[in-house]
Amino acid sequence: xxxxxxxxxxxxxxxxVPLALAGGSQDAEQADGKVPITYSxxxxxxxxxxxQGVADKFNAGQDRIEVEIMSIPHDTYVTKLNTLATARxxxxxxxxxxxxxxxxxENGLLADVSGMYGSGDSKPLESITFKYExxxxxxxxxxxxxxxYYNKDxxxxxxxxxxxxxxxxxxxxxxxxxxxxxxxxxxxxNNAKSPAFDPMNIVxxxxxxxxxxxxxxxxxxxxxxxxxxxxxxxxxxxxPAAVEAIQKIADLHLVHxxxxxxxxxxxxGVQRSLxxxxxxxxxxxxxxxxxxxxxAREEGLNYGVAVLPxxxxxxxxxxxxxxxxxxxxxxxxxxxxxxxxxxxxxxxWALIEAGIWMPVLEKWYTDEDLIRKWIDNPNFPPYExxxxxxxxxxxxxxxxxxxxxxxxxxxxxxxxxxxxxxxxTGAKTAEEAIDxxxxxxxxxxxxxx
Amino acid sequence: xxAESRAAWICLAPSIVGLVFITYLPLASMFVLGFFxxxxxxxxxxxxxxxxxxxxxxxxxxxxxxxxxxIYFSFLAVTGxxxxxxxxxxxxxxxxxxxxxxxAVFYLPYVLPAMAVFLGWAWLYEANFGLFNYILTGLGIxxxxxxxxxxxxxxxxxxxxxWLSGNLIVIFLAGLQNVPKVYHDxxxxxxxxxxxxxxxxxxxxxxxxxxxxxMMALITNMQVVIPALALTNGGPGNSSTxxxxxxxxxxxxxxxxxxxxxxxxxFFALIxxxxxxxxxxSKSWIFYEGDSH
Numbered sequence: 001x002x003x004x005x006x007x008x009x010x011x012x013x014x015x016x017v018p019l020a021l022a023g024g025s026q027d028a029e030q031a032d033g034k035v036p037i038t039y040s041x042x043x044x045x046x047x048x049x050x051x052q053g054v055a056d057k058f059n060a061g062q063d064r065i066e067v068e069i070m071s072i073p074h075d076t077y078v079t080k081l082n083t084l085a086t087a088r089x090x091x092x093x094x095x096x097x098x099x100x101x102x103x104x105x106e107n108g109l110l111a112d113v114s115g116m117y118g119s120g121d122s123k124p125l126e127s128i129t130f131k132y133e134x135x136x137x138x139x140x141x142x143x144x145x146x147x148x149y150y151n152k153d154x155x156x157x158x159x160x161x162x163x164x165x166x167x168x169x170x171x172x173x174x175x176x177x178x179x180x181x182x183x184x185x186x187x188x189x190n191n192a193k194s195p196a197f198d199p200m201n202i203v204x205x206x207x208x209x210x211x212x213x214x215x216x217x218x219x220x221x222x223x224x225x226x227x228x229x230x231x232x233x234x235x236x237x238x239x240p241a242a243v244e245a246i247q248k249i250a251d252l253h254l255v256h257x258x259x260x261x262x263x264x265x266x267x268x269g270v271q272r273s274l275x276x277x278x279x280x281x282x283x284x285x286x287x288x289x290x291x292x293x294x295x296a297r298e299e300g301l302n303y304g305v306a307v308l309p310x311x312x313x314x315x316x317x318x319x320x321x322x323x324x325x326x327x328x329x330x331x332x333x334x335x336x337x338x339x340x341x342x343x344x345x346x347x348x349w350a351l352i353e354a355g356i357w358m359p360v361l362e363k364w365y366t367d368e369d370l371i372r373k374w375i376d377n378p379n380f381p382p383y384e385x386x387x388x389x390x391x392x393x394x395x396x397x398x399x400x401x402x403x404x405x406x407x408x409x410x411x412x413x414x415x416x417x418x419x420x421x422x423x424x425t426g427a428k429t430a431e432e433a434i435d436x437x438x439x440x441x442x443x444x445x446x447x448x449x
Numbered sequence: 450x451x452a453e454s455r456a457a458w459i460c461l462a463p464s465i466v467g468l469v470f471i472t473y474l475p476l477a478s479m480f481v482l483g484f485f486x487x488x489x490x491x492x493x494x495x496x497x498x499x500x501x502x503x504x505x506x507x508x509x510x511x512x513x514x515x516x517x518x519x520i521y522f523s524f525l526a527v528t529g530x531x532x533x534x535x536x537x538x539x540x541x542x543x544x545x546x547x548x549x550x551x552x553a554v555f556y557l558p559y560v561l562p563a564m565a566v567f568l569g570w571a572w573l574y575e576a577n578f579g580l581f582n583y584i585l586t587g588l589g590i591x592x593x594x595x596x597x598x599x600x601x602x603x604x605x606x607x608x609x610x611x612w613l614s615g616n617l618i619v620i621f622l623a624g625l626q627n628v629p630k631v632y633h634d635x636x637x638x639x640x641x642x643x644x645x646x647x648x649x650x651x652x653x654x655x656x657x658x659x660x661x662x663x664m665m666a667l668i669t670n671m672q673v674v675i676p677a678l679a680l681t682n683g684g685p686g687n688s689s690t691x692x693x694x695x696x697x698x699x700x701x702x703x704x705x706x707x708x709x710x711x712x713x714x715x716f717f718a719l720i721x722x723x724x725x726x727x728x729x730x731s732k733s734w735i736f737y738e739g740d741s742h
Contacts, residue, residue: 103489260576
């Protein structure tokens with residue numbers, strides 16, 4: 001027993017000492033009397049400069065806290081945080097990937113933020129609050145929902161009406177598929193409804209429904225199921241409704257020939273479809289307005305935004321990377337003060353104005369003046385179109401993506417993505433793939449996988 | 450200690466320190482951590498005996514497939530690269546016009562940034578509008594889902610690995626230039642044709658080089674990870690979930706560090722077995738000049 005303890009201690013020293021040396025230590029208080037806190041983030045150098053600018057403004061605006069920015073490349077962000085957590089050198093606070101939040105909470109690495117907002121404050125939307133065992137552990141720094149983007153020129157050329165922007169008039173799934181057929185063209189200009197249509201020679205597809213695993217949840221919800229039960233306590237992916245929803249997505253390519261083959265592996269669906277000029281419609285996150293569609297519009301893409309079609313229920317899912325306070329922080333109150341201040345829309349205005357982030361506080365979805373301030377600018381599609389299709393849709397029809405209340409979604413989604421690979425190519429049906437992997441999916445959900 | 454020995458130790462010290470701290474200690478740590486749960490669900494390492502290994506061989510939905518895929522890929526990539534490299538090296542060893550240019554052309558893929566190479570190939574392989582499928586459609590042939598179909602994905606990735614084997618070409622070329630011309634001349638006088646000269650002169654003289662390249666190609670290709678990271682995320686299905694990619698996924702995406710170390714150790718053992726087999730069989734076919742065998 002003693003030997004095992006010594007051995008573990010040796011092993012621990014072997015790994016911890018270099019990490020601790022690399023991490024360094026933090027003084028409790030700086031020479032100027034300010035409490036130093038570290039905030040980690042990922043992003044491009046431009047985004048880094050923007051974050052630094054906000055931190056400088058915060059540091060200059062008060063004499064109690066000094067925020068230092070820690071930049072970590074996006075691709076290695078979670079890895080780095082995991083390493084720092086192991087070395088007990090986590091920053092005081094930072095942005096986090098949605099899927100890792102409850103994992104960190106389960107490991108006791110996140111502070112309880114239920115006291116961050118007082119009773120008089122406008123709070124972040126309930127749908128973007130991460131909860132572990134019922135307690136808020138983080139709020140998303142931005143809100144994002146899934147919407148439908150479309151190429152207006154392709155619709156005009158086909159003489160087809162644009163998709164509805166009001167959720168009340170949302171297309172049914174069949175209407176969506178039917179329209180996609182009119183917009184799918186072969187090399188001779190025949191659409192997918194024409195008897196002369198050649199599916200081997202398609203030059204323009206009617207749609208691409210993004211099948212990145214986490215985004216598929218919206219279709220399972222739309223068909224009356226979901227990946228999990230509503231309270232997140234059990235796995236429902238094998239419900240006939242969920243299976244049917246996934247099969248319907250696969251059938252867009254396999255049966256209807258209206259969508260390109262997509263392996264669902266990369267997060268660049270808008271670029272691969274709408275911007276590449278190969279698809280008339282695509283689903284994806286609201287952030288695309290700012291991240292890639294703005295520049296595509298400058299280069300001539302005449303795009304519009306609409307609500308998603310629905311199967312049984314009108315629904316979209318929302319998400320957004322949160323700012324968290326790490327429990328290893330020696331100054332959690334100061335960290336929370338900075339995070340709360342930093343999360344104010346005014347401080348992320350460049351990202352919100354560009355269409356990359358959507359606001360998190362409820363008032364931005366209800367106050368007409370604030371909504372106009374937010375979206376009535378040239379970076380967005382026309383106000384009359386964007387407000388019902390995104391702002392109202394987000395307020396009235398969005399539900400939290402599962403990772404707000406379900407743990408182990410990284411493993412679950414990885415496994416599900418892997419199982420569905422053969423569904424997209426038609427090698428298996430959704431039912432076969434999910435039945436084959438159901439036991440493993442449940443194990444992943446429980447954290448055994 | 451003699452001055453000469455002291456000087457030798459001083460010169461060797463950086464390498465010894467490097468080997469100990471960068472190779473052997475991490476290797477030992479990896480082996481030991483394979484017996485711990487660490488990361489997800491256990492912020493501090495918890496000793497769990499053989500649980501990681503039991504889970505690996507009895508409950509992991511990816512592991513067995515990952516071994517098969519890794520071996521299948523390695524077989525294709527190693528065989529393909531050896532044949533391709535030797536063939537190209539023999540062509541480049543002849544007096545062809547612009548020989549230096551062609552040597553550079555075939556070596557170039559090896560020095561290009563790996564991610565850029567793979568993203569370029571992603572465009573060539575794209576299932577709907579990629580260049581290869583554009584050509585196939587133009588020829589009236591049905592499209593092939595190169596990396597989106599579990600039947601073709603490993604073959605398609607192995608083809609990239611073959612294309613990338615410029616280093617093997619250079620080593621083969623160096624070896625070919627050291628094959629004594631006198632042997633070829635003697636064989637020619639004895640009436641040997643081109644194939645016989647290749648089979649009975651070139652190959653035996655090149656056998657140590659072939660062995661070295663085979664070893665390098667095996668180790669490199671078994672450690673394949675970038676294609677899975679850049680192109681397929683291990684899919685479709687599990688069809689390109691190589692062992693190293695699985696290890697990466699468990700360690701750095703799922704944060705199961707102890708478990709990933711278990712995989713790493715099995716992977717290490719697997720490579721060792723292949724290497725030992727290769728060494729054990731090498732004596733029967735490697736010819737060293739001046740050797741009594």
